Amino acid sequence: MTKLLSRIDRPQDLHALSEDELQTVAQEVRELLIDTVGEIGGHFGANLGTCEIAVAVHSLIDSPRDKVLWDVGHQAYPHKVLTGRRDELGTIRRYGGLAPFCSIAESEHDIMGAGHASTSIGYAVGIKEAMLRGGAEDGKVVAVIGDGAMTGGVAFEAVSQAGGLGTPMVVILNDNGMSIAPNVGALSRYMNRVRLDPGLWEAREGVEEKLTKLPAGIGAAFERLGPRFKESVKAFWAPGLWWEELDWAYLGVIDGHDVRAMRRALRTAFEAERPVVIHCATVKGKGFAPAENGGLEGMEKWHAAKPKSIASRRPAPSRPSSPAPPQYTQVFGDAMVRECERDPRVIGITAAMNSGTGLSILQKAMPERYFDVGIAEQQAILFAAGAALTGMRPVAAIYSTFLQRAFDQIVHDVCLQNLPVTFCMDRAGLVGDDGPTHHGVFDIAYLRALPHMTLMAPRDEAMLVHMLHTALHIDGPAALRYPRGAGEGVELPSTPVLIPVGTGEILREGERVALVGYGSGVGKALGAADLLAERGVDVTVADARFAKPLDAPLLAALAAEHELLVTIEEGVLAGGFGSAVWESLSDEGALAPRILRVGLPDRYVTHGAPALLHEEVGFTAERIAERVEAAVLDPRGSFA
Numbered sequence: 001m002t003k004l005l006s007r008i009d010r011p012q013d014l015h016a017l018s019e020d021e022l023q024t025v026a027q028e029v030r031e032l033l034i035d036t037v038g039e040i041g042g043h044f045g046a047n048l049g050t051c052e053i054a055v056a057v058h059s060l061i062d063s064p065r066d067k068v069l070w071d072v073g074h075q076a077y078p079h080k081v082l083t084g085r086r087d088e089l090g091t092i093r094r095y096g097g098l099a100p101f102c103s104i105a106e107s108e109h110d111i112m113g114a115g116h117a118s119t120s121i122g123y124a125v126g127i128k129e130a131m132l133r134g135g136a137e138d139g140k141v142v143a144v145i146g147d148g149a150m151t152g153g154v155a156f157e158a159v160s161q162a163g164g165l166g167t168p169m170v171v172i173l174n175d176n177g178m179s180i181a182p183n184v185g186a187l188s189r190y191m192n193r194v195r196l197d198p199g200l201w202e203a204r205e206g207v208e209e210k211l212t213k214l215p216a217g218i219g220a221a222f223e224r225l226g227p228r229f230k231e232s233v234k235a236f237w238a239p240g241l242w243w244e245e246l247d248w249a250y251l252g253v254i255d256g257h258d259v260r261a262m263r264r265a266l267r268t269a270f271e272a273e274r275p276v277v278i279h280c281a282t283v284k285g286k287g288f289a290p291a292e293n294g295g296l297e298g299m300e301k302w303h304a305a306k307p308k309s310i311a312s313r314r315p316a317p318s319r320p321s322s323p324a325p326p327q328y329t330q331v332f333g334d335a336m337v338r339e340c341e342r343d344p345r346v347i348g349i350t351a352a353m354n355s356g357t358g359l360s361i362l363q364k365a366m367p368e369r370y371f372d373v374g375i376a377e378q379q380a381i382l383f384a385a386g387a388a389l390t391g392m393r394p395v396a397a398i399y400s401t402f403l404q405r406a407f408d409q410i411v412h413d414v415c416l417q418n419l420p421v422t423f424c425m426d427r428a429g430l431v432g433d434d435g436p437t438h439h440g441v442f443d444i445a446y447l448r449a450l451p452h453m454t455l456m457a458p459r460d461e462a463m464l465v466h467m468l469h470t471a472l473h474i475d476g477p478a479a480l481r482y483p484r485g486a487g488e489g490v491e492l493p494s495t496p497v498l499i500p501v502g503t504g505e506i507l508r509e510g511e512r513v514a515l516v517g518y519g520s521g522v523g524k525a526l527g528a529a530d531l532l533a534e535r536g537v538d539v540t541v542a543d544a545r546f547a548k549p550l551d552a553p554l555l556a557a558l559a560a561e562h563e564l565l566v567t568i569e570e571g572v573l574a575g576g577f578g579s580a581v582w583e584s585l586s587d588e589g590a591l592a593p594r595i596l597r598v599g600l601p602d603r604y605v606t607h608g609a610p611a612l613l614h615e616e617v618g619f620t621a622e623r624i625a626e627r628v629e630a631a632v633l634d635p636r637g638s639f640a
């Protein structure tokens with residue numbers, strides 16, 4: 001590490017530096033990120049884009065008395081380096097290490113928990129209004145939000161509230177033209193027009209100082225001016241028109257990599273007694289040539305970096321001898337193309353997770369059947385509802401965790417109207433390094449309660465293909481969930497089959513104990529069965545396939561023939577699949593054997609490698625086998 005950054009142990013240490021030194025610190029942060037993230041992996045391009053922003057902000061505020069909030073938080077590594085976590089950066093996203101995003105439990109400088117996009121402005125309005133009422137009127141509040149996160153509707157709600165209140169706060173709109181993929185939508189086009197027009201970078205400088213001094217509600221004042229004057233002023237105003245009509249002062253476009261320019265804009269903004277947005281232009285991947293000079297593809301590729309993908313510059317590891325099983329994501333994307341070929345009514349919808357969901361495959365093959373709504377999950381479901389009402393068979397491909405944001409649209413707009421929308425939830429279960437904000441662990445519980453909803457989960461990638469096909473033939477809402485990562489290595493079907501809805505299947509016949517898995521729980525059940533067989537306990541293994549409707553006759557039969565029924569699911573136990581089984585047996589009046597529910601605990605599971613997380617929560621074949629053996633061997637049925 002070079003000299004200046006080694007002197008920054010607290011953000012206030014920046015206050016003593018000259019602007020040239022601050023610019024140097026930003027570059028040193030960048031170099032530290034490239035070396036560190038290149039070695040351990042993690043979010044990358046966005047962090048290279050915020051080095052100067054973080055230095056400029058922290059050089060002018062007194063954190064945490066003054067507040068800086070990072071939307072999503074995937075771009076907050078420079079902020080973490082400058083706020084006392086420089087020497088721990090190498091632990092980020094690792095089990096027991098720094099959190100993947102901002103975390104109020106980790107640092108007083110992390111003002112809000114983050115991970116899901118578009119929340120920072122909303123927090124900032126609440127924080128500033130509370131400060132105004134709590135004796136901290138002069139406290140500065142800055143929200144840093146990307147152009148992608150700005151496409152999330154909740155950000156618009158906050159802009160409107162702050163404009164209405166005239167809340168004296170600052171938003172830094174960190175505009176690099178990228179979400180994970182290139183940004184989409186009319187707002188993005190507007191920002192690109194402004195950001196990419198150098199004539200607008202300086203033309204308004206003198207005017208802007210005055211604009212920030214104007215009282216809130218200035219938009220209304222102009223209504224009283226003659227149209228000609230208004231038109232001529234709007235020529236200056238065009239870049240910030242959307243903001244200024246909502247009573248925000250607009251400063252921009254500022255070079256987000258120029259610490260001096262950013263500080264000048266921030267000082268102007270801090271002096272204003274109204275909401276101010278600083279629209280800054282940055283490069284996602286700044287300072288790392290494969291991203292910065294790699295065009296849109298390069299910036300998308302380096303949104304995150306794999307371990308040892310940069311510093312070593314070692315060639316990709318030679319192909320493993322036996323080809324690894326395909327990722328569920330890839331299998332889904334390919335299956336979507338097949339389904340679109342079979343049925344012209346099928347369309348795919350993503351909320352800014354083009355490659356993450358695999359719909360990038362559909363986009364390439366059949367772009368006219370592909371829609372990206374931006375980081376706007378609620379809109380994704382409303383769009384799907386509208387399309388379903390108009391004879392289409394929409395597939396909303398949204399990570400389990402991100403779908404949480406659209407819960408009311410699922411209830412109110414899809415299920416209540418019994419519309420044929422298919423929800424494909426990738427990243428169901430413990431996702432690993434992204435931690436508690438991204439684990440997809442609630443979907444079974446939060447969808448199971450909805451009338452008209454069908455829930456299913458494939459035990460492997462072949463079943464994913466069959467289940468997608470089945471879902472598209474259900475005249476109503478259907479959701480399927482599958483984990484992040486590779487499948488089981490089974491052969492993929494050339495032609496999908498329809499699975500009778502609400503039916504499970506017996507995979508192994510045994511006695512005394514029946515292990516009933518759901519989704520990824522089936523693999524754990526088979527593993528536990530193997531271990532138990534080695535110990536002389538031959539158990540039955542069943543794949544439930546559906547969590548709603550359950551295969552009640554199968555469950556009742558298993559209950560009648562076994563003394564212990566074990567349900568296994570990679571979701572929270574509260575209200576999950578195991579609860580559904582318990583309810584079904586009780587409702588059926590089946591002789592309820594002892595029931596052991598294996599799943600995720602009633603707490604938020606930390607970040608780290610999935611295997612370590614599974615170990616921590618006991619979601620492993622070994623742990624399941626131990627618990628079954630203890631239950632079977634201990635007649636008192638004490639479940640550990």
Ligand SMILES: Cc1ncc(C[n+]2csc(CCOP(=O)(O)OP(=O)(O)O)c2C)c(N)n1
Pocket residue numbers: 046049072074075115116117145146147148149150174176178179180284351352353375377402405
């Ligand atoms: C609700 C929600 N949906 C999707 C995501 C996945 N996601 C993480 S970062 C990102 C792109 C953010 O783009 P932008 O705000 O412009 O930041 P940049 O990476 O360009 O700096 C997306 C879609 C998320 N974190 N939250």
Ligand SMILES: CC(=O)[C@@H](O)[C@H](O)COP(=O)(O)O
Pocket residue numbers: 072074115304356427431434484
């Ligand atoms: C910050 C964010 O939300 C995304 O970058 C997310 O980390 C992607 O997750 P996957 O790597 O599982 O696609």
Ligand SMILES: [Mg+2]
Pocket residue numbers: 146147148149174175176177178179
């Ligand atoms: Mg962006």
